[in-house]
Amino acid sequence: MELDKMDENDWKYHGEGNKSLVVSHIQVSQLVLRLLKYPAEDSENPPQTAEQAFRQIQNIVDFSSNVMSSLLGEKFIHSGEVVKLPLEFVRQLSIKVQHQRPVWRCDKVMDIYSGCALCLPNLTSPPLHQPTHTPPLCIEIKVRLIMALFKCLFFLFSNVTVALALFQGRGGKHSVLIKNMQKDHFLNLSGGQCIYSSKEGGDDSMDLNSLLNNLRPYLQSGNNRINNHMSSKPVLNDFIQVLANALLSEGGDGGVVMDRQEEGRSFCEASVFNKERIHHGAQGLPSDSVLFRILQTQMLDTLDIEGLYPLYRRVEQHLQDFPKERTRLQIDGPYNEAFLEKLQKCPSEDDGSVEYAAAKVHQYRVSMTAKDCSIMVALVPRNEEEEDFLSSRPPAFSYSVSILDLDPKPFDSIPRQLRLDQKIVSCYLRTGGALPKGSLPPLPGIFTAGENEDCRLLFHPV
Numbered sequence: 337m338e339l340d341k342m343d344e345n346d347w348k349y350h351g352e353g354n355k356s357l358v359v360s361h362i363q364v365s366q367l368v369l370r371l372l373k374y375p376a377e378d379s380e381n382p383p384q385t386a387e388q389a390f391r392q393i394q395n396i397v398d399f400s401s402n403v404m405s406s407l408l409g410e411k412f413i414h415s416g417e418v419v420k421l422p423l424e425f426v427r428q429l430s431i432k433v434q435h436q437r438p439v440w441r442c443d444k445v446m447d448i449y450s451g452c453a454l455c456l457p458n459l460t461s462p463p464l465h466q467p468t469h470t471p472p473l474c475i476e477i478k479v480r481l482i483m484a485l486f487k488c489l490f491f492l493f494s495n496v497t498v499a500l501a502l503f504q505g506r507g508g509k510h511s512v513l514i515k516n517m518q519k520d521h522f523l524n525l526s527g528g529q530c531i532y533s534s535k536e537g538g539d540d541s542m543d544l545n546s547l548l549n550n551l552r553p554y555l556q557s558g559n560n561r562i563n564n565h566m567s568s569k570p571v572l573n574d575f576i577q578v579l580a581n582a583l584l585s586e587g588g589d590g591g592v593v594m595d596r597q598e599e600g601r602s603f604c605e606a607s608v609f610n611k612e613r614i615h616h617g618a619q620g621l622p623s624d625s626v627l628f629r630i631l632q633t634q635m636l637d638t639l640d641i642e643g644l645y646p647l648y649r650r651v652e653q654h655l656q657d658f659p660k661e662r663t664r665l666q667i668d669g670p671y672n673e674a675f676l677e678k679l680q681k682c683p684s685e686d687d688g689s690v691e692y693a694a695a696k697v698h699q700y701r702v703s704m705t706a707k708d709c710s711i712m713v714a715l716v717p718r719n720e721e722e723e724d725f726l727s728s729r730p731p732a733f734s735y736s737v738s739i740l741d742l743d744p745k746p747f748d749s750i751p752r753q754l755r756l757d758q759k760i761v762s763c764y765l766r767t768g769g770a771l772p773k774g775s776l777p778p779l780p781g782i783f784t785a786g787e788n789e790d791c792r793l794l795f796h797p798v
């Protein structure tokens with residue numbers, strides 16, 4: 337990428353979240369740029385200088401590469417690098433992508449003032465072995481939330497959202513869905529075609545059929561492939577199994593997903609949802625799988641928000657008295673090895689010190705990041721000429737598993753977490769356990785549990 341020759345026509349809208357917007361390169365399919373967003377009311381007066389924006393993105397890179405990578409496993413992490421882009425390019429890009437942005441995300445605008453962005457590999461287009469005729473199938477899962485489809489993994493997470501992205505064609509023809517199940521959010525990437533949704537009041541079964549029709553060519557094998565027939569249930573079951581196998585596999589990149597039942601450890605084994613499993617947390621998950629690593633990192637919050645808040649207040653009070661201590665305590669970074677050491681070597685007993693309190697807050701913030709990240713799984717059917725592809729069921733896939741959105745959560749976000757938690761608890765007490773439609777998702781510490789298809793809330797000791 338030649339930074340002095342940037343042309344907005346080489347880039348297209350890819351997706352966005354709450355605080356960043358992502359564009360992907362049209363020709364160089366392995367590249368994306370992630371740009372910061374500001375509240376729309378700040379569009380005339382950017383809330384930070386170019387230097388501060390650069391620092392913010394460098395902090396994101398450092399936090400990912402020095403802290404989260406060590407906790408989650410390097411093989412799953414792509415931290416990227418900060419780039420400085422020509423301002424005119426960024427302005428033109430912002431105009432170009434505007435009409436593709438979902439309306440409900442337009443309360444924020446793309447940062448067109450700093451010229452800073454994060455350059456990352458495109459995780460929906462991973463360099464997986466030899467090219468095949470069939471394009472990669474990408475599934476993005478926001479781990480905080482998990483959908484009923486994945487109820488086998490229920491015990492890991494606290495709510496229900498999944499984003500599924502089906503990409504057809506590496507260069508040009510795309511069929512894409514990214515869907516937030518809970519809020520009915522769509523992110524249609526350029527030229528995207530929705531293959532699955534569960535719109536409120538919409539015809540879910542039709543959408544599920546659309547998903548199944550798109551999945552069928554990936555999952556038909558052996559006789560089914562020749563006869564071009566495979567009924568819906570096995571398609572969905574196979575899809576879940578292939579996806580679960582990738583999530584439970586111990587390789588990060590470029591592994592091969594086969595049916596794990598043959599290895600004596602099946603997906604269903606992990607699906608048993610019972611009190612034992614909740615109490616033992618990670619038991620049953622392969623120790624180097626992405627799910628295990630994320631769960632371990634989520635469990636750094638040994639205190640719940642109510643237990644943490646007094647420690648946060650201790651640090652806050654100390655900073656009011658000694659503002660310069662902010663740097664020594666690494667409240668806003670730098671996110672280096674010393675920061676990691678602080679949270680890893682935090683004593684188990686409170687000695688009343690501000691260092692202890694700061695380390696607990698650091699741990700909590702890291703845990704929050706691990707609860708809010710996403711997993712991207714890219715699957716490519718293995719060479720269709722190979723014997724095992726034709727005979728195995730479900731067919732074998734090459735895969736890559738990555739974790740995205742590992743930004744540090746600000747120190748100042750703690751009081752907001754407490755308010756959210758209090759709202760949820762009062763809602764729980766008011767409704768006797770049933771969340772009203774459209775309400776906030778439960779926070780960590782509250783599980784949406786499913787047994788025999790029905791959902792209820794359980795308080796989970798953390």
Ligand SMILES: O=P(O)(O)O[C@@H]1[C@@H](OP(=O)(O)O)[C@H](OP(=O)(O)O)[C@H](O)[C@H](OP(=O)(O)O)[C@H]1OP(=O)(O)O
Pocket residue numbers: 353354355480704708743745749756777
């Ligand atoms: O605060 P919450 O619980 O609403 O969570 C925010 C998420 O909302 P949702 O999970 O959809 O309700 C929100 O997700 P959305 O993409 O907006 O759905 C973000 O993940 C946000 O993180 P950040 O501010 O971008 O670092 C999340 O904020 P943090 O609380 O993790 O800082």
Ligand SMILES: Nc1ncnc2c1ncn2[C@@H]1O[C@H](COP(=O)(O)OP(=O)(O)OP(=O)(O)O)[C@@H](O)[C@H]1O
Pocket residue numbers: 350351352353354355356357358368370456457458459460476514708710740741743
């Ligand atoms: N490296 C990448 N490769 C491919 N797609 C990506 C990449 N990074 C982000 N995306 C896409 O862009 C979307 C927004 O990115 P991201 O989740 O990092 O934004 P965010 O604003 O931090 O989100 P959140 O609202 O969860 O905080 C993702 O959901 C994903 O679909």
